[in-house]
Amino acid sequence: MMMYWFTLALPFYASTQASPGSYLEEHFKVPFQELKTSELSGGLSASSNYKVELQGKQYVLRIFPQEESPETRKREVEASLYAARLGIAPKIYYVAPRFEAVLMDFVAGTTLTKKEVEADDQLSKLLQTIRVLHDSTGDYPKGVTLFEKVEKELSALLNSDVPLPEVQVRQSIQYLEAIKSAFSGVDLVPCHNDLNALNILVSEGQFKLIDWTDAGLGTFYQDLGYFSLVNRIKDLNKLLKLYLQREPTADEVEKLNLMRQASKLRLFATLFASVEPSLSNPEEREKRKAEIVGVLQKKEELNLDQYFEMHQKGELNQQVTIFSMALTALRSFLSEKKEW
Missing domain, CATH: 3.90.1200.10 (Aminoglycoside phosphotransferase (APH), C-terminal lobe)
Structure with a gap:
């Protein structure tokens, strides 16, 4: 799959955040109904996370809070991509315009115990x-x-x-x-x-x-x-x-x-x-x-x-x-x- 990456220096703006289905349809080019999705819970992060499945492959869609500036979201995306290249974070497949969301690998496992x-x-x-x-x-x-x-x-x-x-x-x-x-x-x-x-x-x-x-x-x-x-x-x-x-x-x-x-x-x-x-x-x-x-x-x-x-x-x-x-x-x- 192609990884989309945006490097625009964006000013602060009032976000017009899309729905999970809009981001997923943008990337997968299939109707939202063909995707199995469920919301993930846990942690204190203000971001929303969804487990997504298509043709046996599992992903996580992470949607950042509307109140965060593009600069803040851009920092998280850049760090995530950097860590993914090092092999210590999930691979990222898609970055939404204005850094509103990312789609990454779903890691099947447990949190640290x-x-x-x-x-x-x-x-x-x-x-x-x-x-x-x-x-x-x-x-x-x-x-x-x-x-x-x-x-x-x-x-x-x-x-x-x-x-x-x-x-x-x-x-x-x-x-x-x-x-x-x-x-x-x-x-x-x-x-x-x-x-x-x-x-x-x-x-x-x-x-x-x-x-x-x-x-x-x-x-x-x-x-x-x-x-x-x-x-x-x-x-x-x-x-x-x-x-x-x-x-x-x-x-x-x-x-x-x-x-x-x-x-x-x-x-x-x-x-x-x-x-x-x-x-x-x-x-x-x-x-x-x-x-x-x-x-x-x-x-x-x-x-x-x-x-x-x-x-x-x-x-x-x-x-x-x-x-x-x-x-x-x-x-x-x-x-x-x-x-x-």
Whole structure:
């Protein structure tokens, strides 16, 4: 099948997104009724995913959110194509105009489980798959680093009418700056930036990475720090040893630990902004701020690992649960600070 690729530099516009059937008919040149389709669920992505079958061959149609700019969608498509060429992501057959959707191979298998994470041979194989991306050279979308992403999101929150624990957020920004200084001079490499279990597929002993929404350049610690956090990996020395294929230095282990901590603040910034609405009334906003600070100061009912387990099972879909997870991430980040 021919792969369509568009390289136009497009301005921001109001999308006139088509239906799944329109994209599929455009590519396959057959009536939609001849295709077997079913919607796929799971994860926190705003994109819509459909399993498609024609003549015994299975595909996934991924339709990006209408509110995303063409530049954002273009970055994900470019990263997906880049990774597919490396053999670590599903092959892409079709890219819709204005990067509204992509059609890719359906990978028959399962998402990453505790079994693969706890087996050294499987974990090593997965880490070497990730390293294929990190060691690659080519035209990869720049995106933003973890530090740039968190700083931008927290700054936007502080300058908005969203009620938030302002003192703790400003304190966390100072701590993040201290962490950031430890990575001065570390090379930037192509990163996936969202290596949670639902974005790692296991099929016939091989690993494929999906959902390249947050792709961009960063240090390899950026991917590994987030990966270790959301997949509940505590032994960072072993993780680095399997990744580097040698004994890591104390400095390397410390850098990974710092990035793991920074990833907690990333979770707070992203999740909190997604569930806490703005309040234009100053009195209502101050009242809500006090409520949030009160929740933040309480002993957590669930720890982060329990929330990650819920996410892996597809159970992290209630706003109140996501709100609690966001505050737990901030609480954990602040409680584990030290003199960096």
